[in-house]
Amino acid sequence: xxxxxxxxxxxxxxxxxxxxxxxxxxxxxxxxxxxxxxxxxxxxxxxxxxxxxxxxxxxxxxxxxxxxxxxxxxxxxxxxxxxxxxxxxxxxxxxxxxxxxxxxxxxxxxxxxxxxxxxxxxxxxxxxxxxxxx
Amino acid sequence: xxxxxxxxxxxxxxxxxxxxxxxxxxxxxxxxxxxxxxxxxxxxxxxxxxxxxxxxxxxxxxxxxxxxxxxxxxxxxxxxxxxxxxxxx
Numbered sequence: 001x002x003x004x005x006x007x008x009x010x011x012x013x014x015x016x017x018x019x020x021x022x023x024x025x026x027x028x029x030x031x032x033x034x035x036x037x038x039x040x041x042x043x044x045x046x047x048x049x050x051x052x053x054x055x056x057x058x059x060x061x062x063x064x065x066x067x068x069x070x071x072x073x074x075x076x077x078x079x080x081x082x083x084x085x086x087x088x089x090x091x092x093x094x095x096x097x098x099x100x101x102x103x104x105x106x107x108x109x110x111x112x113x114x115x116x117x118x119x120x121x122x123x124x125x126x127x128x129x130x131x132x133x134x
Numbered sequence: 135x136x137x138x139x140x141x142x143x144x145x146x147x148x149x150x151x152x153x154x155x156x157x158x159x160x161x162x163x164x165x166x167x168x169x170x171x172x173x174x175x176x177x178x179x180x181x182x183x184x185x186x187x188x189x190x191x192x193x194x195x196x197x198x199x200x201x202x203x204x205x206x207x208x209x210x211x212x213x214x215x216x217x218x219x220x221x222x223x
Contacts, residue, residue, distance in 0.1 A: 010139035013184070017139075017146030020180055024150035024173060027157045033165050040173040043150070048176060051143070051183050055195075058136075058187050069195065073179065073202050080206040084172055087213035092165035094217055114217075 005061050012054035019047035033092045037085055044081050049074055090114050136187070143184045150177050168212050175205025 019042050026039025052070040060066045097103065099115040110116050151174060158170040179198045186194035211221050 006135050009187075010135045013136070013139040013143045013187070016180065017143035017184075020150045020177060021146040024153040024177065027170065027173060028153050033163060033169065036166065037169060040169070040176065043173060043180075044176050048180055048183075051180050055183050055187055058190075059192060062190055070183075073183075073195075073198055076199070076202045076206070077176070077179075080202075084206060084209050084213075087210055087217070088165050088169050088172070091168065091213045091216040092163060095165065096163055 001061055005057065009054045009057050012050045012057070016047045016049075016051035016054065019043060019050070023047060033096075034089065037089060041081065041085070044077050048077060140184055140188050144181070147177050147181045147184065151181075164216060165213075168209060168216075171212075172205060172209045175201055175209075179205075 023040045023043025026042070027036055030036040030039060052074050056066075056068065056070045093114050099112055103112060106112050154170045154174045154177060158167055158174070161167045161170060179201045182194045182198040182201065186192065186198070214221050
């Protein structure tokens with residue numbers, strides 16, 4: 001294996017490991033869930049991304065043919081990370097945030113969607129659910 | 135040189151997993167614990183990728199892909215359960 005390729009792979013692994021460590025250090029350093037939520041994004045983008053690029057380069061040089069199947073993991077993580085963060089924030093707000101005290105008014109007929117699932121025309125999803133059960 | 139970089143990466147990921155474990159046990163709210171498990175899944179993917187490079191086999195790639203998929207599904211299922219009291223409505 002040429003020295004330059006080896007240097008690039010080692011550098012990518014070191015960068016990835018350092019960013020994973022920084023991302024998890026933010027989990028114990030930051031004070032609340034909502035600031036804490038942005039710490040693992042470093043781990044999932046730069047950390048895991050550079051590790052997977054290092055893996056692609058390594059197997060390209062090792063096997064002699066280029067494959068991009070590591071990009072599947074990157075693509076999947078990049079697609080699912082915003083959905084995960086949104087759902088965790090919604091679960092936190094439902095359990096720990098008071099919509100009357102901590103949030104500004106929504107200036108609409110209905111409240112914020114996390115706290116007020118009933119729509120503006122008096123549509124109650126729980127009624128539909130009970131009808132389906134009986 | 136790759137061996138030293140791999141050892142550094144293993145140490146970093148192990149420390150990151152320990153920090154996530156602390157947040158999992160001491161997290162004040164339920165959402166903190168869910169976030170800790172989600173980050174642990176990402177760190178486990180990184181550990182599998184590093185181990186695959188160290189052993190020079192592509193077999194661990196499938197394991198990493200499975201971790202990516204099931205980590206996402208479990209996080210979404212738990213958040214949905216907290217939000218709606220039910221997973222499949």
